[in-house]
Amino acid sequence: MSDQDDPRPFPDPAQLPEVPPDTLGLDAEEMRRLGHKVVDMVVDRAMARGQEPAIRTGDAADLRDRLGGPLPEAPGDPDAALELMAEVALAHQQHGDHPRYFARVPGPAAFAAILGEWMGTGFNTICASWGGASGPATVELVALGWLSEMLGLPAGTEGVLLSGGSMGNLTGFAVARAEMGPGVAYLTDQTHASLPRNLRALGFAGDEIARLPADARWRMSAETLRAAISRDRAAGRRPMMVVATAGATNTGAVDPLPEIADICASEGLWLHVDGAYGAPAAITEEGRAALAGLDRADSLALDPHKWLFQPYDLGVCLVTRPGALERSFAIHPEYLRDVREGAGEVNFGDRSLELSRRSRALKLWMSLRTYGAARFRQAVRDGIACAETAEAMLRAAPETWEVVTPAQLGIVCFAGRGADAAAHEAAARALAESGYACVTTTSLGGRSVLRLCTINPLTTEDDLRGTLDRLAAALAAPPAG
Ligand SMILES: Cc1ncc(COP(=O)(O)O)c(C=O)c1O
Numbered sequence: 001m002s003d004q005d006d007p008r009p010f011p012d013p014a015q016l017p018e019v020p021p022d023t024l025g026l027d028a029e030e031m032r033r034l035g036h037k038v039v040d041m042v043v044d045r046a047m048a049r050g051q052e053p054a055i056r057t058g059d060a061a062d063l064r065d066r067l068g069g070p071l072p073e074a075p076g077d078p079d080a081a082l083e084l085m086a087e088v089a090l091a092h093q094q095h096g097d098h099p100r101y102f103a104r105v106p107g108p109a110a111f112a113a114i115l116g117e118w119m120g121t122g123f124n125t126i127c128a129s130w131g132g133a134s135g136p137a138t139v140e141l142v143a144l145g146w147l148s149e150m151l152g153l154p155a156g157t158e159g160v161l162l163s164g165g166s167m168g169n170l171t172g173f174a175v176a177r178a179e180m181g182p183g184v185a186y187l188t189d190q191t192h193a194s195l196p197r198n199l200r201a202l203g204f205a206g207d208e209i210a211r212l213p214a215d216a217r218w219r220m221s222a223e224t225l226r227a228a229i230s231r232d233r234a235a236g237r238r239p240m241m242v243v244a245t246a247g248a249t250n251t252g253a254v255d256p257l258p259e260i261a262d263i264c265a266s267e268g269l270w271l272h273v274d275g276a277y278g279a280p281a282a283i284t285e286e287g288r289a290a291l292a293g294l295d296r297a298d299s300l301a302l303d304p305h306k307w308l309f310q311p312y313d314l315g316v317c318l319v320t321r322p323g324a325l326e327r328s329f330a331i332h333p334e335y336l337r338d339v340r341e342g343a344g345e346v347n348f349g350d351r352s353l354e355l356s357r358r359s360r361a362l363k364l365w366m367s368l369r370t371y372g373a374a375r376f377r378q379a380v381r382d383g384i385a386c387a388e389t390a391e392a393m394l395r396a397a398p399e400t401w402e403v404v405t406p407a408q409l410g411i412v413c414f415a416g417r418g419a420d421a422a423a424h425e426a427a428a429r430a431l432a433e434s435g436y437a438c439v440t441t442t443s444l445g446g447r448s449v450l451r452l453c454t455i456n457p458l459t460t461e462d463d464l465r466g467t468l469d470r471l472a473a474a475l476a477a478p479p480a481g
Pocket of ligand 1: 165247276303315
């Protein structure tokens with residue numbers, strides 16, 4: 001039989017070169033060498049993270065000069081590219097894993113989670129259909145099951161991994177809308193700004209987004225909610241969903257979930273909980289108490305890239321009504337007809353707006369297997385305790401500081417005695433520019449405050465003290481100029 005008659009479309013495996021070539025021609029040994037170099041660069045940087053600036057922001061023109069240039073037409077030096085990437089691009093960012101990065105929400109990613117992320121990228125995993133990803137899909141189902149169990153959610157809870165809180169909340173809202181039909185969603189003025197944006201993107205009209213004033217503790221008031229629902233019914237509108245927050249970005253405050261869940265049950269409304277920041281605290285005993293009622297949510301968003309030590313990005317949408325995710329998102333076009341749908345087989349592309357999607361579960365699975373749930377609980381407990389320690393330090397210096405909101409789920413807000421917004425902002429800026437630490441300001445009811453978010457288990461008492469001392473010194477210094 002001649003070669004031309006050979007029906008096999010592929011070359012004889014014995015004839016294949018020992019090392020298959022890279023798609024675009026990088027040598028395998030070179031890939032191995034560069035890969036080891038990348039691991040060394042990442043570990044070396046992580047080991048030195050306490051010495052680098054907590055945040056560094058570059059000048060736009062300078063960064064463009066150093067990272068840009070004409071389109072590279074010919075091959076270049078990958079070592080030089082990696083070094084430039086580390087020294088210029090990756091040096092100019094917030095280091096959310098720095099022990100003194102207290103701004104917004106830190107991102108203290110753990111080593112084993114980073115390894116899981118790298119494996120998915122290295123194996124070029126796509127977790128869209130069962131047929132194309134039965135292994136990774138099983139990892140996602142297992143990771144979601146472990147997560148639901150750690151959070152104390154009811155059996156039968158289903159979920160999908162997404163890019164973050166914004167997409168987690170958007171997915172929950174889309175499911176609520178598909179299950180319940182159109183109507184009014186209730187939020188507060190402390191709800192994260194991405195949530196009303198999600199609702200607008202989904203087509204909720206202005207009068208279907210009811211932003212209620214928060215109470216004196218920056219939580220949703222059950223009384224205000226009840227009044228708004230009856231006002232809307234009287235005006236002919238159709239209440240549909242309550243959006244509670246479990247761990248507000250500003251203060252860590254938790255809306256009164258049991259009361260809100262009772263209202264939802266009696267009024268026939270969907271309960272969505274935005275736990276993007278705070279829900280991971282429910283894996284600890286003290287957090288579970290603060291988050292009582294979380295298990296009564298119909299849908300819940302949370303972000304393991306915030307407080308479960310995962311690298312960006314990783315958000316989750318969990319839904320306690322079986323089948324609701326697929327009822328909202330499943331698609332059956334002719335070109336996906338050969339996708340399998342047997343018992344226990346999940347096409348994750350049918351659970352959100354993402355069809356092609358990488359396997360974000362690998363990092364969560366890998367880190368739970370490596371560290372164990374008990375280690376996660378301890379690390380979250382440390383973050384809760386750290387804010388309480390900061391609060392105690394602030395209260396011990398009443399001539400310098402006023403505690404504006406107490407430590408709640410790893411966040412404390414405070415003000416310098418006699419300091420206004422400009423003074424707070426200048427002190428926070430000076431601290432960030434010094435490289436020692438990064439804190440941000442926010443505003444509560446029009447009042448400027450400084451805010452610490454302390455969820456990095458590597459933060460020490462010395463880090464807290466050093467940060468507060470430097471802020472106090474900056475506030476005491478006469479304004480420049
Ligand atoms: C309470 C809350 N909800 C939603 C979000 C949005 O999450 P992401 O930035 O992951 O999209 C955040 C972000 O900080 C948050 O704190």
